[in-house]
Amino acid sequence: MTVMQLLHEPRTFSWWSRIYLRLFRTVVVAACVACAAYGWLAHIQWLVAAGVTIGLGEFVECTYYLVVLNWGERSRRIDI
Secondary structure, three states: OOHHHHHOOOOOHHHHHHHHHHHHHHHHHHHHHHHHHHHHHOOOHHHHHHHHHHHHHHHHHHHHHHHHHHHHHHOOOOOO
């Protein structure tokens, strides 16, 4: 779903949840990638490990929640 399609949807709980999750995922994963890159350049192994681990974990978790929201709407368990 594109940003323009998201902006034209009705503003329901699931709409706000989807916006929040996508924004959170983008910000957190980008920050983790930046920290991991800095750790790589500065030879700080624990920062690389933490950045990669946290970034992947948050990406998977937010993606899971988005999949659950989509499933809930498709199965009509969440009001659109």
